[in-house]
Amino acid sequence: MSYYTLVAALPDLPPLARCKQLPISRIALERRLTMLEEEDLKQLRLAESLYHFSASPEQAVSDQKLVYQWQSQLEQIHSPIIRECIQLRLEWQSLIAAIRQRQAGAKGPEQFFGLGRWTTRIRQHWQEPTLGLEDAMPLLIQLQPQMLKGAAGEVEAQMNAWLWQNLFQVERSHAFSLETVICFVLRWGIAEKQIENDADQALKAFEAMAEALISAPGIKANIESAFEELS
Structure with a gap:
């Protein structure tokens, strides 16, 4: 198919640091994605599920099994550049998991399973602060x-x-292609997550401030007095 019409219908996403509101809703985005052929849509869905992976308690599997699952699904991604983008994402997931695992002290390097180029190096440099990957x-x-x-x-x-x-960078170097569409949707997902996190943090800050105010002696006395009058 020609991707020109679809790509032209996608709005610009603002820089991530300034992205406080998405320029297109998921519903509107899905309407535009119906222009994709079935096989392209399958590739997009697979890319999204890998890139924005999150495990629920019901889906919990061992690290080793999860890595095998990632590897198997990566092989189903047709575009080499999209496959590379997803692998980078999962390599980062593995690196962060290794550092957290080491900090927790529950497991050693021999029990670490990760995806990508650095798994062996991580095990070999387990006790180093940056796992021997500061140059890479x-x-x-x-x-x-x-x-x-x-x-x-x-x-x-x-x-x-x-x-x-x-x-x-990949999106801009592959104009009017499936790669353009997939990268846009993956960036949309990053922006959505950031906005959700910002909202969660704002709510927590508000709740903490409210709790601190209510706990203040003068305000607390006024609230107790008001309840006494109502009772």
Whole structure:
């Protein structure tokens, strides 16, 4: 099919740091995606399920089985560049999992299973702060201190910014193709997750502020007095 009409119908996504509201809803996006042929749509769905992987308790499987599942599904992605984008994402997932696993101290390197080029190196350099990958993946140097203090939100934000840029470059270098569409949808998913996280953080901050105010002696006394009058 010609992808020109579909790509032209997709709005520009603002830079991730400034993306506070999506320019297109999922419902509207799905309407546009109906222009895809069935096989292309299957490729898109598979790419999304891998890139934005999340496991529910009901789907919990061992790390080893999960990696085998990822490898099998990756082989079904037809586009080499999209397959590479997804592998990068899953390699990052594996790296972050390795650092968290090491910090928890529950498992050793021999029990680590990850996807991608760095699995053997990770096991060999298990006790090093950045798993011996500071040259290959410099972003790890920035993420490692934040991971040590448990700043999961900051780690995710920086990793997503890096992944967003990777997808954006691929999207721009493959104009009016299925790759363009898939990269756009994957970036849309990153933006959606960031907006949801920002909303969750804002709600938590509001609840903490409200609790602190209610706990203040003067306000607490006024609230108790008001309840007494109503009773």
